[in-house]
Every structure is written in C-alpha cells, then in structure tokens.
Amino acid sequence: MHRYPLAKGTVVIRGGAVLTPAGLVDADVVIVDGLVTAVESNVTAPEGATVLDAEGCITGPGFVDLHTHLREPGKEQAETIASGARAAALGGYTAVVAMPNTSPCLDSAFVVRAVLDLGATTTTEVAVAGAITVGRAGEQLAPIAELAALGVQLFTDDGTGVQHGGVARRALDYCTGLGVTYAEHCEDLAIASGGVVHEGAWSAKLGLPGQPASAEEAMVARDLLLAGELGARIHLLHLSTVGSVELVRAAKAKGIAVTAEAAPHHFTLTDAEIASYDARFKVNPPLRPDEHVAAIIEGLCDGTIDAIATDHAPHTPETKDLPFDEAPPGMLGLETAFSLAYERLVEAAGMRVERLFDLLSTNPARIAELDAAGARPYGHTAHGARVAPGIPANLVVVDPSARWTVAGTALASLATNTPYEGRSMHGSVRHTILRGEPVVISGEAQR
Amino acid sequence: MIGPHLLSIADLGHDGIVQVLNVAESFAEVEKRTMKKVPALKGKVIATMFFEESTRTRLSFETAAKRLSADVLSLSVATSSVKKGESLKDTLKTIEALGIDAVIIRHRSSGAPLQAARFLDDIHVVNAGDGWHEHPSQGLLDAFTVRQAWAAAAGVDPATTGSSLFQGKKIVIVGDIAHSRVARSEVLAYTALGAEVTLVAPATLLPPSVEGWGVTVAHRLDPVLADADLISVLRLQAERGSGECVPSLREFTETFGMTEARAERLKDGALITHPGPMVRGVEIASAVADDPRCLVTTQVHNGVAVRMAALYLLLTGGNAVLDHSEANRDA
C-alpha cells in the first residue's frame, strides 16, 4: 500500500550549491516525476518545467524531524497533522516523526493507522513514534510488534520517561528482538521532584521549583547501562545537560549502540529567559545555564549528538498565559530550527554545512529508518540522502544570507508559542520539495 | 522613582525602600489620631485579588487603602470560580473593565503578579505574595519594624535615620528559606539597607543557589546566634517537616527552632521577628513568641502604615499633599 505517490512533472532548481555525495558542488538539479534525474551545471529547463530560483542558496536533502508533537488527536486547537505538516514544510522538513503523547495516545494500531492516514496527504511525510507502554503509563508494554508491523520504528513514552527500571529494561529487550528502537525522554521524576525549570540560580531567585540536571542524567546513565548490557539500540531524546553529553560520549566510545538528539532551544537559549515568568520559555527538559548550552553545541559538533530534533510542541495562547508553574511545557520549533542551527552552529561555532545537513537530515533519517524507500509498509519514501540522480526528490533549498523576524502569529502552526518572538533570524528555508512537488516556493506554502 | 508596580523589593532599591519607610512613619503618626483617614487616594479604586486566601494580609491591605480614602473592591477569587487552570488573563481583564487604579494580588504561583502587570494597561499591580518568590510589603514592614525598634533603643526619630541603623547589623534568617517568599523579600530589603544577612537552614530548606544574593549561608544556627542583632524566624510548613525536607518537626525544632534555650543566648538588644502565622512549638517556642524581644504583634500592627505608604507612593508618585489637618476637617 504505497500511499505516497511521486509528483508528476519536471522541476528545475537553478543556481546555488548542491550538497552531493561528493560535497558541495555548484549545480542545477533536475527532477522528473518525483526523482532527481540530474545534478549538473547550466541545465536547460524543458518546456513546462517549474523553475525554482536557488541563486545564493544551498540545495540539500530535506530535513527529518525525529521529535514533533502534532497534537492530533486530542488537542487540534493547538495543532493538527495538516497544520503541523505545513509548518514542517516551511521549516524545510520532508518528514517528521509524530510523538505518541496525543489523546488518545499512540499505543494501538487503530490510532497509529489513523495518524498515518491523516499524514498521507500532507505537505510532509508523517511517520509515527509509538508508545512504549500502554497509555504511556510506564507499566505494561504497548503492542510493539503490532505497531512495528505498521512501520513504526521508534518507541517512546515521550512527555515522560519510563520511570521503572525493570519496565525500561524489558521494553528495551523486547524492542531489540523486533529491530525497532527504544527512545527515551530522560527524566527521573523522583529526582525532578516537580521542578518546572532548571534548578539553579534562576530557580532560586524566582522562587520556581527547579529540577536538577541529575534528573535527566540519572536516566541517561541507567538507559546506557541497560542498552550496553542487552546489546540493545537506544535513542535518547532532547539531551540538555553537560552530564548527559559526557555519558553519551563515553558510551559511544565503549561501542554502545546509542544515538542522541538535541533541540534548537537547548543550544540557543538559557534559563535566564525565565526571569520574565513568560511560560513560552517553559519547556521540558528545561532551559539551562550557559555551560550546558556550550556542552550541547560541543556534542553536536564532535558527533556525540547525532541529530537536531525540534521537540515542536504547540500550545494554545490560553494555556501559555497561565501562571508559569501551571502552564504546559513546550515550544514551537519546526519553522525556526534551520535558522537557529545555521546561525548558532555554522556561523557562530564554525560547523561545516555538510555536518549541519547530517544533523538535520541524514542522521535523523537513518535513526528513524526513513532513509530507505519501501522499508516501511506504509510506503514512506527515502529521505536524508545527499542529492544525486535516482533519489526521490525530498529536498530543501536554504538561503543562508536571508534575514527574517519571527512572529508567532505569522507561523503556520495553529499555535503561536515560539520563544523567539521578535527575534531576527539568519538564514531561511526558500523552497521545500516533497516527492518532486514544490510544497514551499520562496518561503510560501503552496497548499 | 517608585512604580508603576510593586512586584519585588528589587523594584525599589535602597532609596525607594527608605522612602517607603519614611512615608510609613508619617502614616503611623496618622494612625495614632482619632481620625485615622487621609484623603490622599480619594476617588481611586483599589482591588484586592487573593487567588490564595490570606485574611490577615488582605485585611491589612484593605485597611490601608480605606485609610487613604480609596474605594476598595475585594474580590475573593480564592473561593470563587477561579480554579487552577483558569486563565489569569481573563480574570484580570474582567477587573480591568471595572475601571480600577490598582490591583493587589496574592497568588500561589511565583511570578503571577508579574504576568498580571504584563496583561494590564495603566493599572498598578502590587504583589501581596507570590508562591515562593516574594512578599514585598512583608519585607518592607519587617524592615520598618526593626528600624523603629532600633531607633527607639538609640533614642532617635526613625524617619531621620535613613538606612544608617542597618549598617553592619547582623541579621540571621532561619528556617524554610527555599519555600519562603518572605525570605526573598527580606534578603533584598536588608541587604539593600546595608545589613549583613546570614541564611540558616538545613541544605534541603535552602534555595539551590544564593548566587547574587549577597548573603552568607550557615547550616547550623547555634554558632551564629550570639552575634546576631536580629533573628528572623520563618514558618515551617508541616508537610516539609514530615520527611520531605527534614526528618521530623521534632528534629527541626531541636536544630533550627528558636527555643527558649537559644533565646537566652541572644545578645542584649537582639530582636526576633516572625512573619506569621506562627507555629508555636515548631519554629518558635511559645514563651519566645510572647517575649518582648519578639516583635510579631508590632509587625502586624505596622503592616497597615507600611502598606499605606506603598500604595500612596505607587498611586501618587509621592506628589499628593499629605495634609493631615485637611483629613481632620474632612471628618
């Protein structure tokens, strides 16, 4: 059941540089009937072809988000699969992994199938992360094999971590046998002790309950021990502390099959932002002080952290206007991720553009097994490969020299809870091409 | 110089605090008259919104507002439809429509009055205690109370002393500092006025960091007692003493309580304050609470004059004429 048809017609991306298997090359890209057919200079566009201007831009594999909260079913006033997919396309994403903490949560084949069906016609490909336990309650294993049969590759109770070490170990073991990946939101709730911000100077001054870095690190350590012992593959979601990065670095050195992601807000914002008690800065894991931000950037640069994942978490204005401790955690991320990563990692930290595409596209595609066409029964196309003839045209064209200003109300998400309101951004997504269809042209969503 | 809001003692700074204390001295004089009202805020409307009930603090603020001749709207939101999860913004927009000049907010969530100040246009917001964050009027009335006591001991008029009586004074704040809004306001007030502040508590009741607070921290009370000019005893909430932060109330009293034995070891002239309500026998022994060195009833009494001063300065900028004789004529 291939639900993802390639778009008919010819598209030419003209000008700029292209990220090919050989690195960045000045070239045009030709797409015919959804597949890249040529990457070469001075292409003559055939009659009737759509020509996309990419002068001064970089064309590369479309981004893949490992961590998107689409809110449907349950909180459609904050985001729907369609609105989230539009935001994703505008952010340069050609595939996203929908997190399971919806209502009802994604712990049954019925609900997972519904989400996949709704995502089949949107402007980004929607994959699903299934719940690891029934109701995300951390007790009884969800029907992992049944969901895996639908192509679910990642399993997590994200929103919370599996608190019981015995359950986590059993789940990790069970996943191993199925060839799917256990993913953890690392937060030991007992240590976190109800903290709503990072425990430190700011939580002390503001009188807000804090959660220490060890709440995250304790679960990272536990999971790495379990994965090492079982020989299991594990993916750690939104790492945010010095200790987590150190633990993962050491585990990788020992050969443990761990991958890790970090969110843009954890390498661009610190907990000083909460001084305003503006709940748009409330997120879980919480924003942390400078040294943690620096460690995340170092981890992204040196390969300890494999992927940038948005943890895109839409919330309605009403809920974000609640007192800080009562407001839900989470912030929008899909439409600002590339700009933030480009500015912070490439411009400020000197990361190579090739590495940035690895973090935003190639590595997350591999982690979610969205890198091979037909590997999924639902027929997702292949993402994350560098641009070369023969690949499905899931592409993004970014303009590093563009400047724009964030306005929550101008974002495609139904919600407006960006922590970057009014901030001037470096670099933008100009075009997004999904299976050969230009779904975003010159920063405008086409549908 | 003061305002538009009183959300934190930090909004005032040294000069603002001294100004409030001085104006409060003149209102304390008014209080001694038979006609306690002044017309300073005649025609102004002040609302109290206590999302968390505190009859004492609310009555103190409302009395202060009435003595300034303001009209008072008392919105008892703690018992009304406003429940956890209901939009603070909506509730505030409703009262904004009533045409008020100032709103006095008590909220269980840290920061709620600051958020309120963002949601409202042209309305002064007074923080009457927010979560663990601050209780600025309490910090001010505590500073007012001890300045008055030290001035009386020195035989001087407190209003002429500025912050001089705080210089070099050793102030110990003991008890549940981590979860105390009073502690944060007192620290800001006392350090701004030039006192040396020591926080004393078990590590579990100290804030996770005191970076930038300008205080020293001690984990034992006894070594700092004999030197202290003022002991500020904070309330310990019972649940924090039942294994959450300290093993038992008994152990807390033994190690950090202001017992009779400890009160005996205080130096001459040392004072004790408590923001109330006291849990006698836990953080303070009953006999110590009733000791003349313990200023707890004076604190409650002074609350009105200090809150009058704060409201008066916020709403008039200190420019309205404080004509007491006119007040008497008004009668």
Ligand SMILES: [Zn+2]
């Ligand atoms: Zn999470």
